[in-house]
Amino acid sequence: MRTTDWLQLALFVAALALITKPMGLYLVQVLDAGGRTWFDPVLKPLERLSYRLMGVKPEREHNWKQYTFAMLMFSVVSCLFTYAILRLQQYLPLNPQKFGALSPDLAFNTAVSFTTNTNWQSYGGESTMSYFSQMVALVIHNFTSAAVGISLAAALVRGIARHTAQTIGNFWVDLVRVTYYLLLPICLVYAVFLVSQGAIENFKSYTTAKLLEPMKVQVAKTDKDGKPVLDKDGKPVMEEQTVTEQSIAQGPVASQMAIKMLGTNGGGFYNANAAHPFENPTPLSNFIQMLSIFAIGSGLTYYLGRMTKNQAHGWSVWSAMMVLFLAGVLLCWWAEAKGNPIHQHLGVAAADGNMEGKEVRFGIFHSALFATVTTDASCGAVNSMHDSYTALGGFVPLFNIQLGEIIIGGVGAGLYGMLVFVVLAVFIAGLMVGRTPEYLGKKIQSYEVKMAMLALLVLALSILGFAAWASVSKWGLAGLNNSGPHGLSEMIYAYSSANGNNGSAFAGLNANTPWYNTTIGLAMLIGRFLMIVPIMAMAGSLAQKKIVPLSAGTFPVSGATFVVLLIGTVLLVGALNFLPCLTLGPIVEHFQTLLGKLY
């Protein structure tokens, strides 16, 4: 844990704090149908044209049910659109490598994955997707799923801020304005920046290079239909191949990287994701990518304060998030910098810590920081292999996801997830002091608490249910490459990531099977939409309430007491839901490692 790394951590937090207010103020304009931005002269006509084409009357606002149904309709149509493109890939243009259609289960998994802002990838981009599929089927979702998340957060904030109101905004207006005024302009500049750093942007066929020294590799044996040959245990049979040529993948990468990070999508153009030099070429691009993952989510906390006319509340929510963020970074960084205890027992110098699965370009600190940022948010992009982290190092990304990704969080999803915890914290505080809980002048009653609990419990139920099924079924066990607690962690991580709409993976799990593709697809749908519905119901209910004047008995939702209570609520719910499975996974693995056993 070097001094320069501490300085870079301080720089990261300072940079994030600096952009939070300007981003929040800009969001106030974007998320107001009548708001003004610098881009109005160019984009206003396009915005009006879009409403005309869609038949939308922007002045007509939605109640929570209309807002939710519009979001669901948009999501189902766009999901089917992507499924169709992936299944018809071989007939579509911009396919210089002549890739065929994806199998039905993989197309289902991928279409759902990008619709839900998860970007779980059961495929390697460079060996599966045409440029058309990347640019049309996937990148469109990167924009729209991010815009949907931000829109939903704005709808919830409106529900909190308004009183005796029936409506919480117009979904189509929010979707269009966020896409046009927020995501597109930033991504345009961002993509040019990434190109300046060395990210590529082209439509060329892949380049073939002759290796100076042929190498032998182990690959999965396939039958004449191209399917992997399995042994009696259901594991792939490996065979040795001599490689003399290298195929260097090309493609329109930089434009996808920009929205992938800004929209907390995380789906890589290449299989190696942000560890690939064409996606993340320099330390500066790495730093900016991490910052951009947090940029909008951080700005949304300022937006919350501004809209509710309680800026101290917005900063208190931000502070709670940052405390949890720093705790995660420090634990993950410490565990990785300390290295593998077995190396220490063997007397092997581990001056650089645990470098397995990490890019030498980024090292321990930037890998640990990236892993924490990407799982605090629902991004899921990776610049190192989480599966190779030490047990405690890997515990951090897993627990971050299981907490609901509310530490800054996914764009929009992080804020509405955290506000569920705020409602719960206020309710608990009310119980403790024996008064009716209030949140920013709104009485929190049984309906809001029921909706908050539905939103929280659906995640735990789906994660633990699917992971339990995987751990006892032959289809689930067939995908494991590691035994014992590490294997269990891989399965729990997969379903946590799917339900949390994160998309990163403990990559030892072979999840590209019909069973995993289907169950993970279902988990992504449940994690996204069955959480959103009760939150929107809560928004509708809060909007209708009167604002009660503050009194001596009102629990303050700013300041250190509130921050501590909020953090305590988040950790308590996370621990109650997931401590048993974490104990069987990374925690027991940590103690086994201390005894000299690896999995």
Place this chain on the structure above:
Amino acid sequence: MECKGPNRPGPGRSSQKRPERGNHKETTSMSDLIFIGVIVAFFVIAGLYAAFCEKL
């Protein structure tokens, strides 16, 4: 002492089993119908869930 195997797939984000180009040969319309049905059915359930939440 067990070790993490040498044949573990390379760094990456999600499932590491790279699909081969030949992974795309199953073109059964029945599978397509099933998966499209699953997607549509899920969103219908989500709509019903919204109605349930309202009544709760």
